[in-house]
Amino acid sequence: MAIAVVFLISGLTAPAIADETNPPQYVGSDTCVSCHSDEVADWQGSHHALAWTKPTAETVAGGFDGRRFTHQGSTTRFLKDGGQYVIETEDAKGGKRRFEVTGVAGIEPLQQYIIETEPGRMQSFDVVWDVEEERWFHLYPDQTLTPDDGLHWSGSYKNWNARCAECHATGFEKNYDPKRDLYQSRQVETGVGCEACHGPAQAHVEWAQTDNRLDGTKWTGTNDIGLLINLPSDGSAEAELRGYLAGTQQRLSRLSNSETQIQQCVGCHSRREPFEGGNPLPGTPFHDAYRLSNLRAGLYHPDGQIEDEVYVYGSFLQSKMYANGVTCTDCHNPHTAEVKLEGNALCGQCHSLAGNPDFPTLALKEYDDPSHTFHVEGSKGAECKSCHMIERTYMGVDGRRDHSFRIPRPDLSLQTQAPNACNDCHSDQTPRWAADAVASWYPDSTKGGPHFSQILAAGRNDLRGQGEALVGLAEYDALPAIVRATALDMLVPLTNPALATRLEPLLSSPEPLIRVAAISIQRGAPETERSARIVGLLGDPVKAVRIAAARGFLGMRIAYMPEKMNHDLNTAMGEWQASLAAKADFPEAQLVLAGIGLTTRRMDVALNAFGEAVEMDPQLTQAWVMMVRIHDALGDRLAAIKTVREALERNPEDVQLNLMRADIGG
Known part of the structure; x- marks a missing residue:
């Protein structure tokens, strides 16, 4: 008798999933000062430390002096009342309302304010403070939104508990109750503190206080110095301490060590779907906590350049720097959150005649010179970032740079309509003009060949006509995984038995992004073949893959499954259900x-x-x-x-x- 594989739903209650872990507790950043004073001094005042603060005279930059701001006919007034910062607005459900500011987000170039519209429900207000120009402005000046719109500042998409707080706090738990539509959120520390990156430090403190002895039976998952994550050596006091233990600690390669750090940073610096209702424990691999957004139209241009606010990870994955083991702290001081060097000197750490022994494949040549830049020395056009890290402005005034570090290709703009760095500056010229200029500078260049954007752009306009070309992208293992996964995502509407069979090998890809996307292609296979192909992925070591496999089994009718496979199916289905329960407010x-x-x-x-x-x-x-x-x-x-x-x-x-x-x- 056939049985239906049914996803069990009961009021969005997450299933019981065994958890035998006993991680250390959080102790707070203040505890770190006595041993790590230099690092804490760097961190204090940083964008991380001030990502979310309480409203005080020291933290509030905005003009709460009775100023008024009018948008689409609704007026908002910002004032102080008895020491409280107050937002009084006509742009609220039911008419004019008065809210106390309960939180401050950020420090510059803009500052946003958080208000509590109902007990526990925090919303990010859309009229924000321009720190440089000292003015109030609306984040979405062209939108006319009523309080009944989900995109209104009081709507679900602007809810601080669900959409923002996780990346502005340490040890955040959303604690949403869907039955009562109530938030009881809490965090260990407001702002991104030491333990947001290094992990809860209870065991590490004990290690430091007991002459570097640690009872390994008290906690699970800790390393030899009592932390949950092995971050790359960066010359910090912690790295020095770890150096003393070199004889007992396994040395990781630079590439794998870099990946550990990158995945810790990009939990926040990425456009992604979360699986949990708050911060995963530091050290949790990215793909066990999130599903990354691929290069979808509306988020990225066809060539992978940033379009919408996608942060860093998706573009960085496309870069040769990522492929060769460059990590975040090669360029950024992790405690100040600033770049290590100003101007072209930052890139010159590696891209110079001297090179960098950590990256032996680099060409040793002079880059910071008009012979390479073809721009006057000291000009904006001679800055590395102008050509290789295009900038896009989000939230009105916040410039963010693309981290794919791409070579400018104005010739591709002619085919894909994607922007290019040349015309970002020379907006009065055409892409053809820019392409001709680049060709004249580098007549023998080998960098102007076919590019994946040509296929992605054509596929966005004519999916069926580009099916075979997209399959070729998905199969081409020299491309970044995010590009190949994007091609697979685009192919899902075209899937059929033949395509599912052809792309079956990608289910075994070493890249989680590709395995996740390849599972969806198997929808085109007959049910018995589909189940046989993806059943092994129910027990995949990566949660994002297991959840994708569970989705693939939804609605299937299966006569029999061995006990191990049935267990894996139930476990993966439970993880999927738990991930949806964590997003019940989405x-x-x-x-x-x-x-x-x-x-x-x-x-x-x-x-x-x-x-x-x-x-x-x-x-x-x-x-x-x-x-x-x-x-x-x-x-x-x-x-x-x-x-x-x-x-x-x-x-x-x-x-x-x-x-x-x-x-x-x-």
Whole structure:
């Protein structure tokens, strides 16, 4: 008798997953000062230390002196009242309201303020302070949003507990209760403290206080100095201490050591989907805590350049620097969060006639010279970052640089419409002009050949016509994993038995990003073949892969599974369910739950999840449409009419909803 593999949902309650770990406790950054005074001195006043602070005269930069700011007809006033910083705004549900500022985010180039709209529910206000210009401005000046819109500052997408706090705090726990729609969030330390990167230090403190002796039975996962993570040596006091233990500690290669540090940093410096409701323990591999966003349209240009606010990891993964073991602290002081050297001297640490023995494959040549830059020495055009790290401005005034360190290719702009560094500065010229200039400077260059962007750009416009080319990208193992995974993601709508068979080898890729994406391609395979191909990935060492494999089994009907495989399936399904429960306050997660309900023919689950999604974001018109269709299919015409009317109250101009109302007689 066949059994259905069904995703069990009961009020978004996470399943019990065995946890026998006993990590050390957090002790707070103040505890670190006595031994690590230099590092703490660097950290204090940094963007990390001030990522989230309480509002005081020392931390608030904004003009809370009665100033008014008007946006789209709504006026907001910023003032102090009895020592409290107050935001009084007409742009709130129900009309004019007054909120106390409960938190301060950042220090410069802008500062954002956090208010509590309900007990425990923190929202990031969209009128922010420009530190340099000393003015209030709106982050989204062209948007006209009502308080009923999910993108409004009071909506689910601007909720501090869910969307921001994790990366602005140490030891953060969201603690969202979906039954009561209530947050009881807490953190060990407000701001990014020492233990946000180095991990909870209880065992490390004991190690330091007991003449470097540590009872290894008291905690799980600690190294020889009582920490949960082995960060690369950077000359710090901690690294020196670790050096004393070199005889008992296994030496890792630079590449693997760099990867440990990179994955610790990019937990925050990436565009990703979290699996947990707060900070994973430092040392948790990235792909055990998050699923990285690939080079999707709207996030990245076809050539992989940053477009939306995607932070650093996705672009850095494309770089030759990443492939050769360059790590964050090669360029950045981890405690000040600033670059180690100013100007071209930073790049000259490696890219020079002297080179760098850590990277022996580098060409030894003079780069900081007009013979390479073709710009006047000391000019903006002669700065390495101008050509190799294009800058995009987010949040109105915050310039962020692309970390793919790409060679400018204005010739590709002609084919892909992606921007290029040359025309960023020479905006009065055309890409053809820039391409001709580069060609004249480097007539014998070997850097102007085919590029993956040509295929990705064409595939975005004509997916079916570029199917074979996208398969070629996915199979080409010399490309960065994120590019190959992106090609696989694009191919999912085209998958069929032949394509699933051809790309089956990618299920064994050493890259988690590729294994995750390759699982979706197997949707095109017959069910028995699909299950046989992906069943081994249910026990993959990487959580992102296990969850993807669990998704692949959803709705399958399987006659029999050996006990080990059945155990792996239940465990992976539990991890997926737990990850969705952790994001119960995300409209996106509710849409996934609704899809699960449809796949498993649990229409009650689907209706409930679609309903939760539109409650959080009433502008999700497709969710409204699906609710109307489900009610109609179940024969409940009155519920269908009521739903379409409610949907149109929120979205009166939506064409599809208006057509549905006409069809069902509402």
